[in-house]
Amino acid sequence: MTIENPRVLLIDSYDSFTFNLASLCKQSIPNCIIYIIKNDAFTIPELLPFLSFFSAVIVGPGPGSPENDQDVGLIKDLWNLPERSLLPIFGVCLGLQSLSVAYGAQLRRLEVVKHGQISRIQHAEDALFDGVGMVDAVRYHSLHVVPVEGGPMEELAWTEDENGHVVMAVKHTVKPFWAVQYHPESVCTRGGGLEVIQNFWRLAQDWSRKVGRQATTWNNAVGKAVGDPWPCYPFPSAQPTPSEPRPTVTTAVLDLPHMAAETVCEFFGVLDEESPFVCLDSAAQPGRFSIIGSLMQTSLQITHFVGDAFITLMQGRHSTQEKLGRRDVWTWLGDFMARKRACGGHQDIPFWGGLIGLLSYELGVHSLNVLLNQDHRKGQHPDLNLIFVERSVVIDSTTGRVFVQSLIPDDSWIADTTCTLLSASQTSKSIPPSGKPSHLNPVVRLPDKSLYLARIHEAKERIFAGDSYELCLTARTSVSFPKVFPIFGSTSWRRYQALRTKNPAPYSAYIRLHPTTLISSSPERFLSTSRPPNPVFHLRPIKGTVRKGPGITRAVAEEALVGSTKEVAENLMIVDLIRHDLHAIVGEDVQVKQFCVVEEYETVWQLVSVIEGRLAPGIYGASDPDSQLGWEMLKRSLPPGSMTGAPKKRSVEILQTLEDHERSIYSGVFGYWCVGGGSDWSVTIRSCFKFEDSSNSSSDMEHWDMGAGGAITALSNADAEWDEMLVKLNSVVGAFTSCI
Ligand SMILES: C=C(O[C@@H]1C=C(C(=O)O)C=C[C@H]1O)C(=O)O
Numbered sequence: 001m002t003i004e005n006p007r008v009l010l011i012d013s014y015d016s017f018t019f020n021l022a023s024l025c026k027q028s029i030p031n032c033i034i035y036i037i038k039n040d041a042f043t044i045p046e047l048l049p050f051l052s053f054f055s056a057v058i059v060g061p062g063p064g065s066p067e068n069d070q071d072v073g074l075i076k077d078l079w080n081l082p083e084r085s086l087l088p089i090f091g092v093c094l095g096l097q098s099l100s101v102a103y104g105a106q107l108r109r110l111e112v113v114k115h116g117q118i119s120r121i122q123h124a125e126d127a128l129f130d131g132v133g134m135v136d137a138v139r140y141h142s143l144h145v146v147p148v149e150g151g152p153m154e155e156l157a158w159t160e161d162e163n164g165h166v167v168m169a170v171k172h173t174v175k176p177f178w179a180v181q182y183h184p185e186s187v188c189t190r191g192g193g194l195e196v197i198q199n200f201w202r203l204a205q206d207w208s209r210k211v212g213r214q215a216t217t218w219n220n221a222v223g224k225a226v227g228d229p230w231p232c233y234p235f236p237s238a239q240p241t242p243s244e245p246r247p248t249v250t251t252a253v254l255d256l257p258h259m260a261a262e263t264v265c266e267f268f269g270v271l272d273e274e275s276p277f278v279c280l281d282s283a284a285q286p287g288r289f290s291i292i293g294s295l296m297q298t299s300l301q302i303t304h305f306v307g308d309a310f311i312t313l314m315q316g317r318h319s320t321q322e323k324l325g326r327r328d329v330w331t332w333l334g335d336f337m338a339r340k341r342a343c344g345g346h347q348d349i350p351f352w353g354g355l356i357g358l359l360s361y362e363l364g365v366h367s368l369n370v371l372l373n374q375d376h377r378k379g380q381h382p383d384l385n386l387i388f389v390e391r392s393v394v395i396d397s398t399t400g401r402v403f404v405q406s407l408i409p410d411d412s413w414i415a416d417t418t419c420t421l422l423s424a425s426q427t428s429k430s431i432p433p434s435g436k437p438s439h440l441n442p443v444v445r446l447p448d449k450s451l452y453l454a455r456i457h458e459a460k461e462r463i464f465a466g467d468s469y470e471l472c473l474t475a476r477t478s479v480s481f482p483k484v485f486p487i488f489g490s491t492s493w494r495r496y497q498a499l500r501t502k503n504p505a506p507y508s509a510y511i512r513l514h515p516t517t518l519i520s521s522s523p524e525r526f527l528s529t530s531r532p533p534n535p536v537f538h539l540r541p542i543k544g545t546v547r548k549g550p551g552i553t554r555a556v557a558e559e560a561l562v563g564s565t566k567e568v569a570e571n572l573m574i575v576d577l578i579r580h581d582l583h584a585i586v587g588e589d590v591q592v593k594q595f596c597v598v599e600e601y602e603t604v605w606q607l608v609s610v611i612e613g614r615l616a617p618g619i620y621g622a623s624d625p626d627s628q629l630g631w632e633m634l635k636r637s638l639p640p641g642s643m644t645g646a647p648k649k650r651s652v653e654i655l656q657t658l659e660d661h662e663r664s665i666y667s668g669v670f671g672y673w674c675v676g677g678g679s680d681w682s683v684t685i686r687s688c689f690k691f692e693d694s695s696n697s698s699s700d701m702e703h704w705d706m707g708a709g710g711a712i713t714a715l716s717n718a719d720a721e722w723d724e725m726l727v728k729l730n731s732v733v734g735a736f737t738s739c740i
């Protein structure tokens with residue numbers, strides 16, 4: 001008889017750290033194979049025939065209430081399985097609440113809600129906590145249960161806090177059901193994670209042995225119904241690796257320590273407002289490389305609107321549409337970049353040529369399968385706007401080297417550009433004059449303060465009800481100026497220079513891709529992927545902001561950020577969310593490289609964490625997933641967790657009801673996808689954008705939009721959140737006018 005690997009069915013109540021739990025199970029249950037289903041994918045009668053194939057079920061956490069059928073789906077019926085279908089079940093948070101309520105417990109709201117906070121847990125040394133000493137566990141809950149006395153649920157662990165006595169673990173005294181209220185899979189849980197799942201597995205095996213239960217031999221029909229095991233990724237149209245040799249990148253390397261990105265931009269025609277232009281500008285640490293495209297009439301611009309069944313391709317004035325057919329836009333992009341793969345670029349730089357541009361927040365919302373709020377949706381401007389860059393200059397601010405490179409064979413442009421840059425560096429070493437804040441009396445339209453405060457209260461109410469742990473609430477501001485004559489040159493470029501001077505940032509950018517112009521001073525990297533083979537996925541979420549000012553030294557900022565339960569909780573929740581996004585694709589190897597470190601920026605101190613994921617070798621079999629997988633990673637992790645809150649899907653749905661505008665470019669991402677296979681995307685914050693369309697071209701005023709906001713948690717103070725929003729806004733608006 002062959003012994004099969006244990007199969008565990010994990011029930012996902014919509015993206016509440018589910019993949020973190022999957023990873024913890026994988027570490028705790030030797031050789032297990034994990035299948036994940038949504039809680040509404042089946043009804044219990046539909047699921048029953050499949051349960052015998054599994055050794056155990058894990059019921060994950062989730063937003064909402066165990067008393068709301070839509071929140072728990074099939075979970076509520078798991079606790080009354082017919083005797084012949086009974087199997088060991090372990091519940092987490094919503095799972096514990098659902099189990100307890102099924103056996104008569106009262107469900108109550110916590111007086112003091114706990115999200116992303118650590119509590120000391122006491123336990124009764126039951127077998128579930130065998131060998132477990134002290135437990136410091138992360139909690140994510142607004143609700144809690146009070147089991148009925150003398151009922152079948154036995155309390156195994158608890159905590160004492162401002163709420164009094166709160167149940168933290170239970171077991172059914174007869175059936176093989178165990179559950180914890182805290183989150184064993186959180187990165188900051190100590191003591192009650194791995195060990196408790198290991199104990200559950202031991203108890204589950206003991207119970208199965210005792211009752212003579214053995215999982216039925218696997219059968220492919222079950223696999224068809226429940227899907228592939230985690231981690232899985234379909235390659236809908238993975239292209240075979242091209243048989244012809246890949247084109248080679250040609251590069252000239254110059255030693256020009258004083259060459260400024262702005263100088264190169266001006267050589268490449270940034271002042272011609274009519275032409276497209278892209279510059280990803282590392283204007284401050286930890287940014288290192290600045291990437292400037294030298295675009296041509298024939299450069300291919302790719303645009304797409306959410307919901308459209310086609311992609312638009314433009315070369316100069318010539319435009320065509322290509323149907324997506326059965327592909328989605330991400331697969332289309334993956335196929336496109338697979339055809340463009342090149343080799344031989346300089347190994348010291350991350351970009352050799354490729355796509356540069358921006359992706360809207362709504363593109364990410366659509367990828368989450370959340371319906372866009374049609375009342376706000378204008379949909380007039382592309383949600384995806386990228387240009388294929390064949391000629392570029394990369395400046396390495398650390399070594400002072402400048403790389404002039406082209407994807408076009410025998411391109412004389414390299415020699416010409418090298419000469420131009422060399423002579424420019426000899427004649428003038430100075431940076432072109434920076435733009436100054438406008439004296440044209442801009443009109444600034446701030447969000448309505450009382451409405452914003454009311455929205456914060458609504459957000460908190462949703463949090464208290466258990467629907468979200470954290471909501472990144474934002475609002476839109478607009479700035480308008482009288483239009484100036486072209487004689488003053490490109491106004492948007494001068495505005496960018498003013499912003500760069502006022503708020504130099506690691507992920508600054510000037511991107512002009514008709515009809516959108518983005519000027520950015522973003523401090524936040526979203527997702528970078530190193531060049532294959534063995535790509536490393538790297539994310540740097542920011543949560544926690546303190547305004548810089550007299551007396552606000554690093555020590556003061558650290559006290560206000562690292563020393564604050566509220567700020568660390570905000571950051572931790574996003575770290576756990578991003579771990580979940582990464583685990584979804586890469587499988588187990590996700591590490592928090594930096595947790596809650598204070599970093600200094602021009603106008604603010606920020607609390608920053610760093611998370612990295614690596615693909616296990618051969619995880620996706622023999623296919624060459626490089627280009628497809630990178631886009632899939634982007635698709636599955638947008639919108640950036642730091643701009644949504646957690647759990648992501650429910651939080652995005654709530655935010656759609658709390659915000660008055662589509663976010664558009666704000667809260668999306670901008671960056672590049674290199675022909676060498678690497679990519680780097682930043683979060684579009686501390687940025688503003690304008691659209692060159694009928695509304696902007698027909699009036700005498702030039703309009704810029706920008707967004708700003710912050711994480712709302714149960715601990716938020718509405719006035720302080722309003723001030724924090726203004727601090728972020730000022731880092732941008734202050735470049736145009738005196739501060740608001
Ligand atoms: C929402 C913004 O920033 C986000 C929210 C932050 C916070 O709540 O501290 C910090 C960085 C960003 O992830 C913004 O800049 O508009």
Ligand SMILES: NC(=O)CC[C@H](N)C(=O)O
Pocket residue numbers: 016060061062063064065092093094095140141142143144465466467
């Ligand atoms: N993390 C969870 O599963 C939360 C459960 C429930 N929504 C609560 O807030 O209490």
